[in-house]
Amino acid sequence: MENRVKACRERMGWSQGELARRLGVSRQTINAVETDKYDPSLPLALRMAKLFAAPVDQLFIDHWTGEHSE
Amino acid sequence: MNATVDKKKIHTMLWRMIAGAVFGAAMTAVFLLIFQPRMDPGDPSHMIAIIAGISYLLIGLSVGIGLVAPNAGSRFLNVEDADELREERPKLRSGAIACALIGIFLLVLALGPDGGLLSRAVTFWFAAACLAGVIIASFMSRKTDELTRQITLEASAGTLHIALVVLAGWAALAELGYAPLLSPLGLVAGFAMLELIAIFAVSATKGLMTPR
Numbered sequence: 001m002e003n004r005v006k007a008c009r010e011r012m013g014w015s016q017g018e019l020a021r022r023l024g025v026s027r028q029t030i031n032a033v034e035t036d037k038y039d040p041s042l043p044l045a046l047r048m049a050k051l052f053a054a055p056v057d058q059l060f061i062d063h064w065t066g067e068h069s070e
Numbered sequence: 071m072n073a074t075v076d077k078k079k080i081h082t083m084l085w086r087m088i089a090g091a092v093f094g095a096a097m098t099a100v101f102l103l104i105f106q107p108r109m110d111p112g113d114p115s116h117m118i119a120i121i122a123g124i125s126y127l128l129i130g131l132s133v134g135i136g137l138v139a140p141n142a143g144s145r146f147l148n149v150e151d152a153d154e155l156r157e158e159r160p161k162l163r164s165g166a167i168a169c170a171l172i173g174i175f176l177l178v179l180a181l182g183p184d185g186g187l188l189s190r191a192v193t194f195w196f197a198a199a200c201l202a203g204v205i206i207a208s209f210m211s212r213k214t215d216e217l218t219r220q221i222t223l224e225a226s227a228g229t230l231h232i233a234l235v236v237l238a239g240w241a242a243l244a245e246l247g248y249a250p251l252l253s254p255l256g257l258v259a260g261f262a263m264l265e266l267i268a269i270f271a272v273s274a275t276k277g278l279m280t281p282r
Contacts, residue, residue: 016150017157026161027154028278029217037277041216 002061006034008052023047082281086146090128097124101177105185115256116180122263123176129266130170133162150282161218164211168204175200176259221276225268233264 009019009030016034020027023044032038039060040048049056101120109116136143137159140152149155155162175197182193214222243249252260273279 017153020157026158026215026217027150028158029215031150031282032217032276032278035277038217038220044216 001039002036002063003033004054004059004061005030005048008048008054008059009034012052019051022051079281083279086148086281089146090132094125094128097128101181105181105187108185110184113253113256114250115253115259116184118256118263119176119180119259122259122266123173123180125173125266126169126262127173127177130166130168130173133166134170137162137166148279148281161211161214164207168207168211171200171203171207172262175204176255176262179255180259221269221272221278224272225265228268228272229261229265232268233261236260236264 009016012019014022016027016030020030023030025044029038029040029044033040045056045060049059052059098121101124102117105116105120132146133143136147136149136155140155143149143155144152147155149158178188178193178196178200182188182196183190187193188196240249240252244251270279
């Protein structure tokens, strides 16, 4: 899943370590999310959205259109 | 990220893997040279326990050394810089202790009485202390990061599935007399080894083995 975590973090002027500290996760987790290696849990995604004051669907972009969508 | 950086990262990853494999193989060879003459050649359990024990001990020691000397540790552990090791010290410390104790537990049981290293009673107390230490260290690190928790969950599920297949095959062969019987120590060491392989496999499939 594509995400804009890195762009949001850089806009806030935070390092990966700073964002990790604010979210209570490891720097490795932030790195893995930013490089699309790991999709965060829903609670972590919601916390990120809250921290960046951005809607979750703008922070995490799912290109799925739906099999039966019209 | 450009191609030169990618190539450099792949080289770093390969060198780390080769160095770890060579060091682990050398240590295993030394142990086997010393203790193999005293082991039962028909029982592969001790061999499995030695290989698993050395693997766990080396991982625990390398993380431990990295935590004691973060500047040096950042060169051989897959972290961004020495500060990351300092930040993660509480979590990594208990993990490193647990890993080293699992290794010592397996090595002590494999080499204790049969290897002529320790008496049966001393081996028992040594193994019990290691096991207690593993439980305490695991309890200390229960507040793990969600990525670590996810990797552990996936690796444990994978281990169970692979173990069931491997054990089913081995049970069939042993029942028919085509394979040697495995002692409880061999079973535990086998599970520990599979868990380790599964953790590396899950980490690799998530791209977490690539140097950062």
